[in-house]
Amino acid sequence: MPDENQGLMATPARAPILQPDGRFENWSGRVEARPTRLEQPTSLAELQQAVRSHSGNIRVVGTGHSCTPLCATDGLLINLDRDCGVVAVDLDKRRATIRAGSKIHDLGPSLRAHGLALHNQGDVDVQSMAGAVSTGTHGTGPTLGSLSTAVRRIEMVLANGDTFSCSPEVEAEVFRCARVSLGALGVIHELELELVPAYNLHEREWKADVAQADHFLETAKQTRHLEFFWSPPRDVLYVKSLDPTDAEPDPMPDNPRECIGPSFEVFPSIREERFNEMEYAVPAERGVECFREVREVMLARYPDVMWPVEVRTLAADDIPLSPAFERETVTISVHQAAELPCDALFADTQAVFANHGGRPHWGKFHDLDAKTLAPLYPEWEAFARVRERLDPEGRFASDYLRRLLGS
Ligand SMILES: Cc1cc2nc3c(=O)[nH]c(=O)nc-3n(C[C@H](O)[C@H](O)[C@H](O)COP(=O)(O)OP(=O)(O)OC[C@H]3O[C@@H](n4cnc5c(N)ncnc54)[C@H](O)[C@@H]3O)c2cc1C
Known part of the structure; x- marks a missing residue:
């Protein structure tokens, strides 16, 4: 070294x-x-x-x-x-x-x-x-x-x-x-x-019809980093893609939905408004269906939630307590402003995630305990032994x- x-x-x-x-x-x-x-x-x-x-x-x-x-x-x-x-x-x-x-x-x-x-x-x-x-x-x-x-x-x-x-x-x-x-x-x-x-990233953002969510997995495979945001009041997708590029950094001030820069500058957003968040990792093949059900629940019961649902992909790994343990994954997160009640929203959407074998993000809200968590992790005991x-x-x-x- x-x-x-x-x-x-x-x-x-x-x-x-x-x-x-x-x-x-x-x-x-x-x-x-x-x-x-x-x-x-x-x-x-x-x-x-x-x-x-x-x-x-x-x-x-x-x-x-x-x-x-x-x-x-x-x-x-x-x-x-x-x-x-x-x-x-x-x-x-x-x-x-x-x-x-x-x-x-x-x-x-x-x-x-x-x-x-x-x-x-x-x-x-x-x-x-x-x-x-x-x-x-x-x-x-x-x-x-x-x-x-x-x-x-x-x-x-x-x-x-x-x-x-x-x-x-x-x-x-x-x-x-x-x-x-x-x-x-x-x-x-x-x-x-x-x-x-080290690499530069080209960020692009665009609006898409909510029906495009059905093709999320195929579209995600064509881009290095693809995700979308959705919220009930607008009911459209805000899609964001990041692709490596050899082009020089360019903030593109005339187009706020696009920029090129070093990866570490392009990845992060500034989140100044505080929120609470719940995120579940579901098997990739169930991701689209799970999102559709979350959307139905939110349109019916929480039509005013402005904070977006965020849908991303994640590769499988071999880490016993990882939410992506041995499965290709789609992660879906639900947010609510820190000053607004979120318990009912989180409880109702958590029920949807549970039906799809979802594993919670450890750092985001969930109310599972060892009894409900252990069956979700095939190598739960390996961690306990260590x-x-x-x-x-x-x-x-x-x-x-x-x-x-x-x-
Ligand atoms: C605005 C916001 C955006 C986020 N975006 C994402 C995202 O895009 N993707 C995502 O997956 N998550 C995201 N998260 C969740 C976040 O990344 C995790 O909660 C992460 O653990 C927070 O890092 P931290 O340094 O604040 O850790 P803390 O919350 O301080 O600690 C997390 C855990 O790490 C342990 N820990 C910390 N330091 C050490 C150490 N030195 N040794 C041993 N254990 C240690 C703590 O004990 C605790 O168990 C986001 C959270 C917020 C609030």
């Missing part, structure tokens, strides 16, 4: 993790908790010390963008905002080792400087890489896996403060599970990522994690 420590950021300014009164609040404001203490270590040694010096439960928070209480704790809350950056780059292998707390938006320019980029990104880029990986965060593209699938090595700090490294070659079973691990195994300190050559081995005393557990994982 050449370029040791290149791009390492010491103490970047970040939004505070806790409110002035000491509360933790997630991005949408739906989740609240009161940790006894917040630790923001600046190095591996400080992280180990933080873990060793606390005898109770520990949770880790990245950017706090998850809608579910994954980061809620009344124990120690750890955040790695002060230990970020690219540690090393291997150009031959197209890999980079990064501090896990690095924000996705900081990685873009740092990796571009080495001629590299993430293979895909989601709607926003404010998440920490560890937080995004830990919940299986994804973009769109039928051949493209979630960000978790780019991980090639994980270094974490376990409950006793020791470091633990895993990869496909070393501790392979732990590695398989640790790529989507909800902060339940340890504190991820470093990630080695497999990258692709968790039992790495965290036998449940130091990284919380009430919510126990509900989710069953112990």
Whole structure:
């Protein structure tokens, strides 16, 4: 690995993790908790010390963008905002080792400087890489896996403060599970990522008749990244495609629905208005039918919801707790403004997803528990075994994690 420590950021300014009164609040404001203490270590040694010096439960928070209480704790809350950056780059292998707390938006320019980029990104880029990986965060593209699938090595700090490294070659079973691990195994300190050559993207957006949704899977195969948005009041599709291009960056100010730029600039949208979101991953072949049923439910019962339903594709992977585990996937998400009631909307659409074998996004609203989740994941027990081995005393557990994982 050449370029040791290149791009390492010491103490970047970040939004505070806790409110002035000491509360933790997630991005949408739906989740609240009161940790006894917040630790923001600046190095591996400080992280180990933080873990060793606390005898109770520990949770880790990245950017706090998850809608579910994954980061809620009344124990120690750890955040790695002060230990970020690219540690090393291997150009031959197209890999980079990064501090896990690095924000996705900081990685873009740092990796571009080495001629590299993430293979895909989601709607926003404010998440920490560890937080995004830990919940299986994804973009769109039928051949493209979630960000978790780019991980090639994980270094974490376990409950006793020791470091633990895993990869496909070393501790392979732990590695398989640790790529989507909800902060339940340890504190991820470093990630080695497999990258692709830096690329520009050409973004286009257009309106289409809702009947075009029937051809979503075929159309998605003709484009690297295709998705559509739909909401009841308009009942049309807003389709967005992103395709790699050799053309030079061009903001195309005369056409706000089109632009060309470096991938890391084109992928993210700015989401300033807060919302709550539920997303389910359904088998790809059921995606269109599932969307049609969600549309029927929303037209009949929630005709005024302005926030769009978002439909994307996701490649299958082999990660036991990944919503795309061993199946080509269509993801469908339902949003509602943070200040408006969403429980009935989410309950009614969740029932549709359940009928299609949907698996919930771990970072977005759902009300499933271990009893309902386990049958959806053929390798549920594999994760449980790894968790039992790495965290036998449940130091990284919380009430919510126990509900989710069953112990
Ligand atoms: C506006 C918005 C847009 C979004 N867009 C997308 C999208 O396009 N695609 C998609 O799939 N999802 C999307 N999400 C969901 C989001 O990507 C996930 O919830 C993600 O986990 C948030 O990252 P975070 O850094 O905020 O993690 P947090 O919410 O802070 O944490 C998530 C999980 O990761 C764990 N964790 C964090 N850091 C570590 C660490 N160092 N070690 C171990 N565990 C850790 C936490 O304990 C928790 O279990 C979006 C969410 C919002 C609010």
